[in-house]
Structure formats: C-alpha cells, structure tokens
Amino acid sequence: MITVLFVAFAAILVVSSLLVILHRNPLTSALFLVLAFCSLAAIYLLLHAEFIGLVQVVVYAGAIMVLFLFVIMYLNLGHDVESGVTLALRRGLGWLLGAVLVAEGALLITGRLAPGPATPQALTAAAAAAPGNTQQVGLLLYSRYLFPFEITSIILLVAMIGAIVIARGLREPAPAEAPAGSAPVTAAAPEEAPGEDA
Amino acid sequence: MTAYLPILIALLVAVGFVVVVMVASSLVVPMRRNAIKNSPYECGIEPVGGARQRFPVKFYLVAVLFILFDIEAVFLYPWAVSFRQLGLVGLIEMVLFIVILFVGYLYLLKKRALEWE
Amino acid sequence: MIAFFQDPTVQIAFWGLVKIVVILFVMLGIVAYLTFFERKIAGHIQSRPGPNLVGPWGLFQPFADILKLFLKEEFIPARANKILFHIAPILAVTPALTSFAVVPIGPNFIVTDVNVGLLVFLAMSSLGVYALALAGWSSNNKYALLGGLRSAAQMISYELALGLSTIGVILLAGSLSLVDIVHAQSGTLPFGPLALPRWFVFTQPVAFVIFLICAFAETNRAPFDLPEGESELVGGFHTEYSSMKWAMFFLGEYMNMLTISSITVTLFLGGWNGPWLPESLQFLWFFGKLFALIFLFMWVRWTFPRLRYDQLMAFGWKVLLPIALLNVLATGAAVYWVGNR
Numbered sequence: 001m002i003t004v005l006f007v008a009f010a011a012i013l014v015v016s017s018l019l020v021i022l023h024r025n026p027l028t029s030a031l032f033l034v035l036a037f038c039s040l041a042a043i044y045l046l047l048h049a050e051f052i053g054l055v056q057v058v059v060y061a062g063a064i065m066v067l068f069l070f071v072i073m074y075l076n077l078g079h080d081v082e083s084g085v086t087l088a089l090r091r092g093l094g095w096l097l098g099a100v101l102v103a104e105g106a107l108l109i110t111g112r113l114a115p116g117p118a119t120p121q122a123l124t125a126a127a128a129a130a131p132g133n134t135q136q137v138g139l140l141l142y143s144r145y146l147f148p149f150e151i152t153s154i155i156l157l158v159a160m161i162g163a164i165v166i167a168r169g170l171r172e173p174a175p176a177e178a179p180a181g182s183a184p185v186t187a188a189a190p191e192e193a194p195g196e197d198a
Numbered sequence: 199m200t201a202y203l204p205i206l207i208a209l210l211v212a213v214g215f216v217v218v219v220m221v222a223s224s225l226v227v228p229m230r231r232n233a234i235k236n237s238p239y240e241c242g243i244e245p246v247g248g249a250r251q252r253f254p255v256k257f258y259l260v261a262v263l264f265i266l267f268d269i270e271a272v273f274l275y276p277w278a279v280s281f282r283q284l285g286l287v288g289l290i291e292m293v294l295f296i297v298i299l300f301v302g303y304l305y306l307l308k309k310r311a312l313e314w315e
Numbered sequence: 316m317i318a319f320f321q322d323p324t325v326q327i328a329f330w331g332l333v334k335i336v337v338i339l340f341v342m343l344g345i346v347a348y349l350t351f352f353e354r355k356i357a358g359h360i361q362s363r364p365g366p367n368l369v370g371p372w373g374l375f376q377p378f379a380d381i382l383k384l385f386l387k388e389e390f391i392p393a394r395a396n397k398i399l400f401h402i403a404p405i406l407a408v409t410p411a412l413t414s415f416a417v418v419p420i421g422p423n424f425i426v427t428d429v430n431v432g433l434l435v436f437l438a439m440s441s442l443g444v445y446a447l448a449l450a451g452w453s454s455n456n457k458y459a460l461l462g463g464l465r466s467a468a469q470m471i472s473y474e475l476a477l478g479l480s481t482i483g484v485i486l487l488a489g490s491l492s493l494v495d496i497v498h499a500q501s502g503t504l505p506f507g508p509l510a511l512p513r514w515f516v517f518t519q520p521v522a523f524v525i526f527l528i529c530a531f532a533e534t535n536r537a538p539f540d541l542p543e544g545e546s547e548l549v550g551g552f553h554t555e556y557s558s559m560k561w562a563m564f565f566l567g568e569y570m571n572m573l574t575i576s577s578i579t580v581t582l583f584l585g586g587w588n589g590p591w592l593p594e595s596l597q598f599l600w601f602f603g604k605l606f607a608l609i610f611l612f613m614w615v616r617w618t619f620p621r622l623r624y625d626q627l628m629a630f631g632w633k634v635l636l637p638i639a640l641l642n643v644l645a646t647g648a649a650v651y652w653v654g655n656r
Contacts, residue, residue, distance in 0.1 A: 001324040002199065005206075027399070027452065034445070041438075045202050054434035055272050062441025063268040066448075066471055067261040073253070073452055073464065132430040134491055138280030141273075142288050150291065152273070153298040156266050160302035163262040164311045167255050200324050204331030204427040205416045205435060211335050212412035216405045216563055223559035228388045236393040238456040239554055257468050260628070264471040267636070271478045274643060275434065278485035281650060289651050296640055303637070312632045314625035 006046050012039040030068045037061045051134040259311060270299055331416075334426045338415055346569040347377035353613050360617040381562075389558035392455055399453035404560045407446035407567030411574045414439035418577045419494045421587045421598025432493035433485065436578050437478055440533060444470050446567065447535075447552045454555035462551025465541055465624065470533060472631040477529035479639035480522040483646040484515050484582050493578075497586030514585040521642045523583045525635055530575045532631070534568060537616040541624055576608040577601075584608075 016036040023029045037060040044053030141149055273295070281288050306312055319325060351366065351373070358365025366373035391400060417432040419425045429435060444467050451463015485491060488499040496515075503510040504517060516523045532539040541548075548554075553564045580586060580601060589600030622630070 001322065001328075025396075027396075031399075031402075031445075031449075042206070046199055048199060050429070050431045051276060051434070054431050054438050055275075057438035058434065058441050059265070059268060059272055062438060062444070062474075063261075063265045063471070066444055066467060067258070067265060069445075069448055070258050070261045070464075070467070073448070073460075132279070132491070134276050134431055134434075135280045135283075138276030138278075139283060141276055142280065142284050142291055146291060149273070150294060150298075153270075153295045156270060157298055157302040160263065160266050160299075161305060163259060163266075164306060164309050167259040167262075167311065168309060200327045201427050201429045203324070203328050204335060205413060205429070207328060207331045208335045208338075208413045208416035208426075209409060211332070211339060212409040213405055215339060215412075216408050220401070220404065220559050220563065223385050224389065227386060227558055229390070230388070231390060233393070236390055238392045238394070238454070239458070239549065253464060257464060260468050260472060263632075264475060267475045268478070271475065271482075274479070274482045275485065275491065278482050279489060279491055281486055281647060282489055282654060285655075286651060289647050292647060293644060296644060300637075300640070307633070312629065314628050 002046060006043065009039045009042045009046070012036075013043065026072045027069070030065060030072055033068070034061045034065050037065070049133060051137050256314065263306070263311075266302075267299075270295075331426060334424070335412075335416060338426065339412060342412070342415070342570060342573060343566075345573065346566060347381065349569050349572075349609065350380065350565075351377050353616075356610070356613045357617045360614075384562040385559060387558040389560060392555045394455045395555065396453040396455070399449050400555075401560075403446050403450035403453060404556070404563035404567075406442070406449065407564050408570060410439040410443045410446075411567060411570035414574050415570075415577065417493055418574070418581060419497050419586055420577075420601050422594050424598055425494060428492055428494040430490065430492045430495075433481060433491045433496070433582075436493075436574075437474075437481075440477070440575070441474060443533070443571065446564070450556065450564070451552035454552075456555050458549040459552050459554045462548045462554070465548075466535060466552060469535075469539065469541060469627060469631075472628055473529040473532035473539075473635070476525050476631060476635035476639045477533060479636070479643060480525040480529065481582060482639075482643045483519045483522040486643075486646050486650050487515060487518060493581050493586075497581055497588065500585040501588050512585055512588065514583065514588070516583040516585075519583065519642075519646065521638065522646075523579075525639050525642070526579060526583065528635065530579060531612070531615065532627075534571045534575055534612075536568075536572065536612060538619040538622050539627060540616075540621060541627060572609065572612055573605070576605050576612065579608055580604045 013036055016032045016039065019032040020029045020036060023032060037056060041053045041056040041061075044050075044056060274292070277284070277288060277292055284291075320329070354376070355365040355373070366376040369375040369379045391397065414436045416426045417429060417435045419428070447470070448463045448467040451459045451461070451466070454460070484496060488496045490496060490499070500512070500514050502513045504513045506517075511517050531537075535541075541551075553561055556564060584604045585600075587597040587601045589597065589603075592599060
C-alpha cells in the first residue's frame with residue numbers, strides 16, 4: 001500500500017514538474033509547481049518526515065507560490081516575452097545548472113558524497129526518544145544547530161530590508177500620491193510592460 | 199504513516215464531490231449562449247478595455263513580507279513543542295531570533311512600507 | 316479478497332472513507348441550514364421576519380435555494396481561461412473538507428489523529444488563497460480580478476497572525492496534535508474561589524481574540540468581506556460565476572467557517588470537554604460550542620460595517636502581528652517561570 005502511494009506521488013511529482021517547464025501559460029506552469037510541491041510533501045510524509053512535509057506545503061505552496069502567482073498576474077504575462085540573446089543565455093545557463101544537478105544526484109546515489117552523521121550520538125538518541133517528528137526537529141535545531149538557526153534570522157532580516165529597498169526604489173521619492181488603496185489599477189512601477197493584454 | 203491516509207481520502211472525496219455536482223448540474227441546466235451574454239459583466243454597460251491590468255507593487259511587497267514572516271512562524275512550531283525540554287536556553291534563543299526580526303519590522307514601519315496610501 | 320480487507324492499511328482507509336463521507340453529508344446538511352439561519356438572524360437583527368414562506372416557518376427554504384441554483388443557466392465569460400475557471404470552485408471546497416479530517420469531534424469520533432494536526436489545518440488554510448485568486452484571474456473581469464487580488468493579499472496578511480496566535484496554545488499543550496491539545500484542556504483551573512475549566516481561552520485570551528479576528532478575515536466574512544464588497548466590486552472574485560459553480564464558492568465559504576470555528580473550539584474552547592455528559596455524548600459539547608461560535612460569526616456580520624482596505628491591511632500588519640509576536644514571547648516566559656517555580 002505504502003509502495004503504491006509512493007509510486008503514485010512520485011509519478012505525479014515527475015509529470016507535474018515536467019509540465020512546469022513544458023507548459024506555455026506561465027500561470028498554469030505555476031499551478032503545476034504547486035501540485036509538484038504538494039506531492040513532494042506527500043512523499044516526505046511517507047518517509048516519516050511529518051514536519052518537513054507540512055512545512056513544505058505551508059511555505060512553498062502556501063507562501064512562495066502565492067508570490068509567483070502575484071508576479072505573474074501583476075506582470076500580465078500571457079506568453080514568453082524573452083527573445084534572442086537573453087533567451088539563449090538563459091537556456092544555456094539552465095542546461096549548465098541542470099547538468100550540475102544531475103551530476104550531484106549521480107554522486108549522491110553512488111554514495112561518494114553521502115552525508116555522514118554530523119550530530120553527536122547522544123543528541124540523536126535524545127531526539128529519537130521524542131514522541132514526534134516535530135519535537136525531534138526542535139530538540140536538534142535549538143541545541144546542536146543553534147548557530148545556523150540564529151543566522152537564519154539575519155538572513156530573513158537582510159531579505160526584508162532588500163525587499164523594501166527594491167520596492168521603494170521603483171517609486172518616485174515623493175511620499176504621498178493619489179489614493180490607490182481602493183482602486184489599485186494605477187501602475188506604480190515606472191518601467192514599461194511589454195504588451196497590454198494577454 | 200497510515201494516519202495520514204484519511205487526510206488523502208478526504209481530499210479525494212472533496213474533489214470527487216465537487217466534480218460530480220458540477221457535472222450533474224451542467225447536464226441539466228439550459229445553456230443558450232450568445233456573444234452579449236458571454237461578455238464580461240461591467241454593470242450593464244459595454245466592457246471598456248481589458249481586465250488584466252497592472253497592479254501596484256504593494257501587493258508584491260506584501261507577498262514577499264508574508265513569505266519572510268511565514269518562515270519565521272514555521273521556526274516557532276518545533277520550538278514551541280520542544281520548549282519544556284529546551285528550558286531557559288530555548289527562551290533566550292527565541293527572544294534573540296524574534297528581536298532580530300523585530301528590527302526588520304521596525305524598519306518596515308519606518309520606511310512606511312506597510313502604508314496603503 | 317478477505318485477506319485484502321484484513322490488511323490494516325486497507326482497514327484504516329476504509330473507515331477513514333466512511334467517516335469522511337459521513338462528515339461530508341453532515342456538513343452539507345449543516346451548511347444548508349446555516350444559510351437559512353443566517354437569513355433568519357439577519358432578518359431579526361433588521362426587524363423583519365426573514366424567509367418564512369417555503370414550508371412551516373420557512374424551514375424548507377434551503378431546499379428551494381439548492382434546487383434553484385442547481386437548475387440555473389450557467390455561463391462562462393467569453394475570454395475566460397476555461398480550465399482555471401473550472402478548477403477554482405474545486406479548490407474553494409477541497410481545503411475546508413480536507414482539514415476537517417484532523418478535527419477531533421468527540422472522544423469516539425476522531426477521523427485521524429496525526430501529531431502535526433494543527434499544521435495540516437494551517438497548510439490547508441494557506442492553500443485557500445488559490446481558489447479566490449484563480450477565480451478572479453481566470454474570469455477576465457475587472458471586478459473579479461480586483462476582488463481576487465485583494466482577497467489574496469488579505470488572506471496572506473491575516474494568516475500570519477493566525478499562525479502566530481496558535482503558538483501560545485502549542486507552548487501550553489506541548490504538542491501539535493489536536494487530540495493532545497483537547498486532552499490538555501480537560502480538568503479545571505483554580506481561579507480564586509471558583510474553578511474555571513482548563514480551556515486555553517482563559518490562559519491565552521489574547522491569542523484567542525487574535526485567532527477569532529483572523530478567522531473572520533480568513534473566511535472573508537464581514538467586517539472583512541472586501542473581496543466581495545458588493546458596493547464597490549459587484550461580487551468580487553465570483554462576479555462571473557453562476558449556477559452550481561457559484562454555489563460551490565458559497566459552500567466553500569460556509570465550510571471554511573465551520574472548519575475554522577471547529578479549530579477555534581479545539582484550540583481555545585476545550586474541544587469536546589464539558590461537564591455532565593457521559594463520554595459517548597461529549598461530542599454534543601463540541602457541537603454546542605461550534606454553533607455558539609457560528610452564531611457569533613453571524614451576529615458580527617449583521618452588526619459591524621465593512622472596513623476600508625487600507626484599514627484592513629494596517630490592522631493586520633501593525634496591530635495583530637506585533638501583538639501575536641509579543642504574546643508568543645510572553646507565553647514562553649510564563650511557561651518557563653511556572654515550570655521552574
């Protein structure tokens with residue numbers, strides 16, 4: 001039964017991931033990515049990684065993809081707008097990164113880069129005794145991996161400041177303008193969008 | 199992991215129910231379409247321009263900030279369930295974590311990034 | 316064949332299916348009558364009788380409504396994205412029913428107890444954004460697009476405070492399992508000469524208020540019903556929907572209200588815990604609290620005016636979010652202090 005479920009979710013994951021890159025409509029691609037994230041979450045659950053599985057849905061499907069959706073709706077992309085050199089460059093980079101990823105996967109499968117147990121035995125034992133997967137994550141994350149955790153907050157802080165700087169930079173320096181809260185149809189970014197309608 | 203099976207079943211039942219109801223309804227309802235009936239609703243007048251316009255960067259900023267605070271919230275769940283074992287160290291860590299992010303939040307307020315003029 | 320049915324996984328799947336189907340039909344019945352009571356309550360609040368013609372006291376009104384919706388002509392706007400237009404109503408109903416699978420209704424009626432139950436609910440409610448955003452975008456209608464975008468921004472803003480307000484409860488219960496959270500609320504709490512029930516609403520009042528406000532916002536109900544504010548956006552994201560597809564959004568809204576109220580009861584109001592009843596009937600306490608909460612939802616809807624959009628966003632980001640964060644730290648400090656006294 002578990003094997004059947006695993007095969008089913010793996011198949012959904014592979015097919016939807018392929019459709020993400022093969023589908024022409026960006027919004028549909030984004031939705032297939034949501035489906036891919038959800039089936040990945042299901043595979044995590046089958047591997048007893050409950051916390052990561054649900055967080056996968058909450059963060060990736062529920063937050064990051066919402067941003068993607070906003071951007072696609074906001075930029076009004078009905079079709080691929082790239083062409084010529086940029087597109088070729090991007091395709092080349094894509095193939096390069098894909099090759100690196102495949103190589104990494106191959107190395108991991110053959111076991112040459114397999115990560116060893118980085119956590120001291122005593123801590124792993126204490127975490128393994130915890131009643132749930134979330135507790136296990138918590139006990140390790142907030143003791144052994146304390147420093148990476150605190151660094152995360154700095155990274156989030158940097159991201160927050162970066163987002164504001166970019167968003168404010170696109171606007172005119174004048175602090176107050178026309179009321180946009182009730183009728184947000186006025187474009188705020190100065191650069192021109194290619195193509196008004198899809 | 200079989201405890202999650204009913205959740206999957208609930209998902210399938212919900213999708214199946216909606217699809218069945220929508221298909222059943224579309225089989226019996228009249229469908230007499232014409233160009234005017236199918237034009238987008240615009241309070242009775244002729245539709246002006248396309249619907250897909252561009253939106254203020256504000257919405258995009260809200261989504262970015264949502265991701266950041268959502269990740270912060272996600273870190274709080276494992277902390278909360280293992281808090282009793284972590285003790286004072288856990289409390290101090292989390293105060294530090296939240297204070298660092300609160301600095302970012304104050305910056306948001308300062309830069310009026312949360313204002314909807 | 317018999318060996319197949321004796322497989323424990325198949326057994327769990329089978330009983331899960333039976334319970335889910337029961338829940339689905341009970342929910343449909345409840346939703347049908349919630350629409351009736353919503354109109355009755357609205358009527359009485361506004362000094363008019365409400366629906367009273369179909370059947371005695373208008374009791375058959377929901378059936379008339381359903382039949383009407385089922386037989387209405389449906390149309391799809393000419394330049395809509397057809398596939399997404401049909402998928403959006405499915406996404407409106409699915410998360411609500413799915414997260415009901417982890418709600419402990421009574422000691423003898425738990426569909427499934429997973430130890431990240433609360434995260435299942437939060438994950439499902441975070442997926443609720445898609446139905447509205449996609450309905451708005453795929454309709455290719457100005458009002459629908461504005462409504463969809465607004466509601467998406469509103470839902471994600473209030474989801475933050477919603478998620479953060481549950482942390483206090485988890486700190487007290489020490490678990491993400493909703494069944495454990497209910498068990499942690501059994502018994503009484505000494506309070507001077509009185510004995511309060513050990514419900515988290517008494518130990519986490521701030522979190523309860525934040526959660527309730529966010530629940531109103533997440534279900535897009537008044538005073539947070541801007542996504543469908545009729546006076547400015549016609550019908551909001553579902554402007555172009557008709558017939559059964561529109562009914563699915565309506566059903567989704569009420570199911571969401573049921574689900575989020577059930578989670579509120581589970582997290583803050585003690586779930587099935589209550590005096591006097593034997594264990595087999597304790598689910599009645601759950602339903603009693605659930606309907607009291609839903610009455611509050613309706614009462615609020617017909618009493619408060621709608622917020623303005625800038626007020627709505629400012630309230631979520633500048634009031635609820637910092638208070639929820641402070642509540643987390645304060646609760647953490649209190650739990651530590653009590654544990655080491």
